[in-house]
Amino acid sequence: MDNKAPRNKINWFPSIDQDKCTGCRECFKFCSHKVFDWDEKKGRPVVANPYDCVVGCMTCSTSVCKQGALSHPTLKQLKEMMEKASQ
Numbered sequence: 479m480d481n482k483a484p485r486n487k488i489n490w491f492p493s494i495d496q497d498k499c500t501g502c503r504e505c506f507k508f509c510s511h512k513v514f515d516w517d518e519k520k521g522r523p524v525v526a527n528p529y530d531c532v533v534g535c536m537t538c539s540t541s542v543c544k545q546g547a548l549s550h551p552t553l554k555q556l557k558e559m560m561e562k563a564s565q
């Protein structure tokens with residue numbers, strides 16, 4: 479997505495609903511941008527590198543996680559964040 483806003487001002491990354499996550503590892507295996515790390519003790523993903531998430535990408539939350547445990551901001555919220563960060 480084309481914008482002049484600094485990436486660290488755009489809070490675009492997945493959030494994990496720990497109650498829905500089953501620890502299947504699919505998000506961790508899927509994301510080539512290494513946004514997720516894996517907590518071996520808890521058997522759960524961790525959003526370790528949130529700002530490496532590609533702005534506008536929602537693949538893990540819309541397609542990869544079958545439990546509905548991942549979510550992103552809405553596109554409306556993204557637009558508002560980008561406008562604010564570009565000012």
Ligand code: SF4
Nearest residue numbers: 509513531532535538
């Ligand atoms: S939305 Fe895309 S880039 Fe971001 S964590 Fe998920 S798969 Fe990776």
Ligand code: SF4
Nearest residue numbers: 499500502503505543
């Ligand atoms: S894909 Fe969903 S259920 Fe599987 S580890 Fe990731 S967040 Fe948890």
